[in-house]
Amino acid sequence: MIPKKIQPYFKNDTFKIKDGNELVSGRIECCNTNEFEVSVIGSVKKRILNKMYVIPINDRLAIELRCRKCGRTIHLFDNRFDGYETLGNYYDDSVSNISVYCKKCNCHSFVIDVQYEYPDMFDLENLDINEKENAFTWIWISIQCSNCGRKYRRFIDYDAT
Ligand SMILES: [Zn+2]
Ligand SMILES: [Zn+2]
Numbered sequence: 001m002i003p004k005k006i007q008p009y010f011k012n013d014t015f016k017i018k019d020g021n022e023l024v025s026g027r028i029e030c031c032n033t034n035e036f037e038v039s040v041i042g043s044v045k046k047r048i049l050n051k052m053y054v055i056p057i058n059d060r061l062a063i064e065l066r067c068r069k070c071g072r073t074i075h076l077f078d079n080r081f082d083g084y085e086t087l088g089n090y091y092d093d094s095v096s097n098i099s100v101y102c103k104k105c106n107c108h109s110f111v112i113d114v115q116y117e118y119p120d121m122f123d124l125e126n127l128d129i130n131e132k133e134n135a136f137t138w139i140w141i142s143i144q145c146s147n148c149g150r151k152y153r154r155f156i157d158y159d160a161t
Pocket of ligand 2: 102103104105106107145146147148149150
């Protein structure tokens with residue numbers, strides 16, 4: 001199970017159960033390629049040892065991908081709409097998209113790996129929600145520079161409950 005809007009782009013997925021939760025991992029693909037430009041709404045933190053990650057800014061966190069071949073935009077995650085507990089109609093106009101560049105080589109092209117955590121199926125069935133596929137409880141997104149290969153693990157690590 002993964003959010004419907006991501007299904008067409010979610011490849012090589014693996015599935016496991018851990019502590020009663022369902023963990024689904026996969027890689028984002030479009031036009032038979034895995035290379036995307038990345039932009040985020042949030043605060044991009046750069047740390048030693050080439051660490052880089054994003055945390056919410058004014059409670060907003062979002063990541064958008066742009067296919068390097070066809071230019072299609074994929075709204076991979078937005079905490080206003082996606083996850084078990086969304087912010088609903090909350091909207092803060094003061095925050096805007098920031099383009100993400102590799103900290104090591106300054107390239108603007110990344111391979112995107114995503115992992116979703118879902119609660120127990122029976123819990124989900126009993127909830128009065130429209131799209132169960134979008135009720136994930138955690139999302140992890142790792143990005144890897146397609147130029148130099150530097151990997152930014154848990155670039156996004158968000159508790160959606
Ligand atoms: Zn494409
Ligand atoms: Zn790089």
